[in-house]
Amino acid sequence: MSGYRLHDRIALIAALVAPFLVGLLLVPVRTGLSATNAALVLVVAVVAVAALGTRAAGALAALSAAAWFDFFLTRPYGRFAITDGDDVRTAVLLLVVGLIVSQLAVRARRLQGAVITGASHLSQLEGAARLAEAGDSPEAVVEHVRRELIGLLNLRGCRFEYGSLIGRLPRLEHDGSLWLGHAAGEREATYWPDRWPEGETELRAVGGGHYYGRFVLEPVPGPLPSQQARRVAVALAAQAGSALDTAGLAHRG
Numbered sequence: 001m002s003g004y005r006l007h008d009r010i011a012l013i014a015a016l017v018a019p020f021l022v023g024l025l026l027v028p029v030r031t032g033l034s035a036t037n038a039a040l041v042l043v044v045a046v047v048a049v050a051a052l053g054t055r056a057a058g059a060l061a062a063l064s065a066a067a068w069f070d071f072f073l074t075r076p077y078g079r080f081a082i083t084d085g086d087d088v089r090t091a092v093l094l095l096v097v098g099l100i101v102s103q104l105a106v107r108a109r110r111l112q113g114a115v116i117t118g119a120s121h122l123s124q125l126e127g128a129a130r131l132a133e134a135g136d137s138p139e140a141v142v143e144h145v146r147r148e149l150i151g152l153l154n155l156r157g158c159r160f161e162y163g164s165l166i167g168r169l170p171r172l173e174h175d176g177s178l179w180l181g182h183a184a185g186e187r188e189a190t191y192w193p194d195r196w197p198e199g200e201t202e203l204r205a206v207g208g209g210h211y212y213g214r215f216v217l218e219p220v221p222g223p224l225p226s227q228q229a230r231r232v233a234v235a236l237a238a239q240a241g242s243a244l245d246t247a248g249l250a251h252r253g
Helices: 006-032 035-052 055-073 085-133 138-152 227-246
Strands: 155-162 178-182 189-192 201-207 210-219
Touching: 006 035, 006 055, 035 055, 035 085, 055 085, 138 155, 138 210, 138 227, 201 227, 210 227
Parallel strands: none
Antiparallel strands: 155 210, 178 189, 201 210
């Protein structure tokens, strides 16, 4: 479990604990509560966990709910054993429905997150475009993009270097991949898989086919941002390059 983030660990713990607590709370009223209604209450607990956690947490919550339904709410009470055929079928249905509903809840949450993220990225692109269309100086567009990149890519810092290519830095490519250059004696370019390389990374600003400078990124060590975020970063840099090109500034190929 060491590979999980803290949020995922908490979700897994909740998947075990939440159905247990719900089952325990139903004990005082279990004699007057039908098995079907008790199962529905437990399904709500499963959905609550899945809505906040991962697919694994949702599946674990469904298994936990079925187990505690057996233990607390079916005869013989206090044992993992069911003697009534109807209760057996209800427990199986609880497990199946819990698994299905939990996975749907996780999917819905992720789709909602994707929509929100997409809207945020679109707003960032529109902000840079509005500055350029309003006739703001290219320096203002560059500064706007620089600030946006810090938040978008979760950077420690970012600066823009006009027309300079000092040193060989890893480069964020147009497709969002990280190019590390060619290793000694190798013809094939090397690409970084899923984590920021050590040190700085460059993101070039190109407009009208001309190179105008680069954003030098200072990332926080760790996993790369999503590919969508990296592609938005590339698009922002292209807007900065376009603003510089429209202004007719000197360029370097």
